[in-house]
Amino acid sequence: MVDLVQQFLDFIDEYPKQSVRDLSRRVLQRCRILTGAEAGTIFVVRRQERNRWLEAVAVQNDAIKVAGESFRVPVDMTSIAGYVAITGQTVTIDDAYEIPRECCYRFNKDYDLASGYRTRSILCFALGGFRNSISGVVQLINRRPGPCQAVLPFLREHERMIAPVNHVVGRALERAWFMERISAKNRELRKSNLELRAEQAEVGRLQVETERAFMQSVELLARAAELHDSDTGNHILRVNDYSRFLAEMAGMPESFCEGIGSFAALHDVGKMSVDKAVLHKRGRLDAAELVEMQRHVTYGYDILSVSPRLAMAAEIARHHHEKWDGSGYPDGRRGRDIPIAARLVAIADVYDALRSDRPYKPGFSHERSVEIMTAGDERIDPHAHFDPELLRLFTRYHREFERIWDKLSDVPAINCVA
Numbered sequence: 001m002v003d004l005v006q007q008f009l010d011f012i013d014e015y016p017k018q019s020v021r022d023l024s025r026r027v028l029q030r031c032r033i034l035t036g037a038e039a040g041t042i043f044v045v046r047r048q049e050r051n052r053w054l055e056a057v058a059v060q061n062d063a064i065k066v067a068g069e070s071f072r073v074p075v076d077m078t079s080i081a082g083y084v085a086i087t088g089q090t091v092t093i094d095d096a097y098e099i100p101r102e103c104c105y106r107f108n109k110d111y112d113l114a115s116g117y118r119t120r121s122i123l124c125f126a127l128g129g130f131r132n133s134i135s136g137v138v139q140l141i142n143r144r145p146g147p148c149q150a151v152l153p154f155l156r157e158h159e160r161m162i163a164p165v166n167h168v169v170g171r172a173l174e175r176a177w178f179m180e181r182i183s184a185k186n187r188e189l190r191k192s193n194l195e196l197r198a199e200q201a202e203v204g205r206l207q208v209e210t211e212r213a214f215m216q217s218v219e220l221l222a223r224a225a226e227l228h229d230s231d232t233g234n235h236i237l238r239v240n241d242y243s244r245f246l247a248e249m250a251g252m253p254e255s256f257c258e259g260i261g262s263f264a265a266l267h268d269v270g271k272m273s274v275d276k277a278v279l280h281k282r283g284r285l286d287a288a289e290l291v292e293m294q295r296h297v298t299y300g301y302d303i304l305s306v307s308p309r310l311a312m313a314a315e316i317a318r319h320h321h322e323k324w325d326g327s328g329y330p331d332g333r334r335g336r337d338i339p340i341a342a343r344l345v346a347i348a349d350v351y352d353a354l355r356s357d358r359p360y361k362p363g364f365s366h367e368r369s370v371e372i373m374t375a376g377d378e379r380i381d382p383h384a385h386f387d388p389e390l391l392r393l394f395t396r397y398h399r400e401f402e403r404i405w406d407k408l409s410d411v412p413a414i415n416c417v418a
């Protein structure tokens with residue numbers, strides 16, 4: 001008997017990853033050889049919530065062609081397999097058509113009637129699973145010692161032979177079933193992961209598209225403001241590039257440098273709201289007109305501060321005319337109270353204004369502009385106006401400002417600085 005258990009263990013272990021159906025076919029084949037059964041079925045117990053049923057996973061019959069392996073039997077006391085699945089008792093029947101009336105189960109003749117087969121002797125036993133559960137049922141049919149010999153009843157020795165191996169086989173089937181469910185779950189998870197990755201890629205693509213559209217809107221807004229100011233040319237692009245370059249030299253984070261490289265262009269967007277007569281006046285502004293012109297910083301702030309995404313642009317618009325010594329407008333902020341983005345744009349904006357033609361002056365050379373930025377003139381006091389650290393960086397890297405001017409000075413600018 002120990003040899004028999006070992007035989008089952010050996011062929012179960014031979015293919016450790018075999019499916020429930022493959023393992024069941026091999027088990028059924030082996031049980032039929034041991035008992036001389038002409039036919040047989042292995043059922044496994046399936047559960048869903050409170051429902052239980054027996055699912056045929058291996059069906060064999062040497063006498064007739066088997067139609068298929070997939071059919072179900074309810075787990076109840078009226079069928080032979082159901083009775084065995086509930087009670088765990090082994091049932092031996094000499095003639096399926098002559099089951100004693102006192103038995104609660106009955107043989108279902110439908111299959112015989114449809115196939116022309118005649119079921120006589122039956123040996124039906126349970127397969128024990130983990131935690132003393134019943135994981136399946138083996139039903140062996142028609143013990144026939146030879147192809148042309150009469151069907152004989154199954155014997156006590158067949159029951160005794162099967163008893164020691166039913167737990168080995170039952171647990172192997174249960175383990176195979178668990179493995180199949182885990183594999184199926186893993187496949188589902190892999191599929192979900194792939195779908196999730198595809199969705200993430202799509203979200204990423206849409207974010208890039210949205211960001212691109214947003215930045216195009218920023219540029220168009222800056223262009224619109226500049227056209228309104230009768231200013232043409234690449235002033236806003238140059239201020240973007242000077243500001244970004246200076247921010248990089250100041251060691252600002254990449255995201256900051258990218259932001260200022262786009263939002264610096266919006267520094268004078270508030271000029272769209274300035275009284276047109278004042279904005280386009282060619283001569284010197286009187287005191288009231290100067291106040292109105294200077295309001296472009298708060299107009300710009302009001303336009304841009306409605307969007308958190310434009311927070312940097314809003315603070316540049318409001319504070320790019322503040323001065324290091326507190327003498328600027330609109331808030332008279334001084335030193336590091338002035339946002340760094342506005343301090344950077346202030347240097348970029350003044351350098352570009354010096355290089356550009358104005359109704360009251362011609363555009364200066366790079367050397368003259370650097371001289372005014374660093375030593376001052378009657379309008380600019382660099383030590384009072386600019387962040388001294390940023391001014392040092394400008395002094396050190398002014399050639400890059402010249403390079404940006406040369407690259408983007410194709411269209412002359414007019415009437416810019418307030």
Ligand SMILES: [Fe+2]
Nearest residue numbers: 267268321418
């Ligand atoms: Fe301005």
